[in-house]
Amino acid sequence: AQSVSQHNHHVILSEAASLELGCNYSYGGTVNLFWYVQYPGQHLQLLLKYFSGDPLVKGIKGFEAEFIKSKFSFNLRKPSVQWSDTAEYFCAVNPLNQAGTALIFGKGTTLSVSS
Amino acid sequence: KAGVTQTPRYLIKTRGQQVTLSCSPISGHRSVSWYQQTPGQGLQFLFEYFSETQRNKGNFPGRFSGRQFSNSRSEMNVSTLELGDSALYLCASSLLGLTDNEQFFGPGTRLTVL
Numbered sequence: 001a002q003s004v005s006q007h008n009h010h011v012i013l014s015e016a017a018s019l020e021l022g023c024n025y026s027y028g029g030t031v032n033l034f035w036y037v038q039y040p041g042q043h044l045q046l047l048l049k050y051f052s053g054d055p056l057v058k059g060i061k062g063f064e065a066e067f068i069k070s071k072f073s074f075n076l077r078k079p080s081v082q083w084s085d086t087a088e089y090f091c092a093v094n095p096l097n098q099a100g101t102a103l104i105f106g107k108g109t110t111l112s113v114s115s
Numbered sequence: 116k117a118g119v120t121q122t123p124r125y126l127i128k129t130r131g132q133q134v135t136l137s138c139s140p141i142s143g144h145r146s147v148s149w150y151q152q153t154p155g156q157g158l159q160f161l162f163e164y165f166s167e168t169q170r171n172k173g174n175f176p177g178r179f180s181g182r183q184f185s186n187s188r189s190e191m192n193v194s195t196l197e198l199g200d201s202a203l204y205l206c207a208s209s210l211l212g213l214t215d216n217e218q219f220f221g222p223g224t225r226l227t228v229l
Contacts, residue, residue: 032214032215036220043118043119043220043222044205044220045220046217049217051214051215094214096214099171100148100163100165100170100212100214101148101163101209101213101214101216101218102148102171102173103158103160104160105150105158106157107157108157108158
């Protein structure tokens, strides 16, 4: 079955530390890849997406992600986190062999940033 | 412009009852998807509607159903509620339901089944 794995359930960092959240998916076909973020008390919102082209994509708030096709990975990075980055982060995949926009989500990673 | 709205925001039901949740997409958006979020299973896709037609369905029992109206508003229904149906139900809309259209999520309806 298609699945998305996020390696870390809970990550705790100090401000200015670098961040990398792992995401691997199990699907052999072509996919669109996404990272969503849910800040405390807010809706899920799109952080960045990869459809094709340059495997290094940049999103909002200084986040970037790298698609490595051979590793079925789409890891999220930020060079220097801020307290306001405290949130839950979800990796998601949309397999392109299916109709529509259904997303397969990972279980999420909770990021706690201390000031 | 207004975002995706979901009503009600909170709901408490008892086992065996049925429930209907509503989602109003962003104006002009024609695709609506529903997801269930639980601590154990995370976010799971329920179904997607586009132009009043169900385009895709996740792996949920037939007790879960939905529909979309001509104004793109969508409802989902859960019949014969079970304790395990307690969850946050999220609705997302996109402009044309294309894979490169951004999906915008609503705040969710928190359903508690007692």
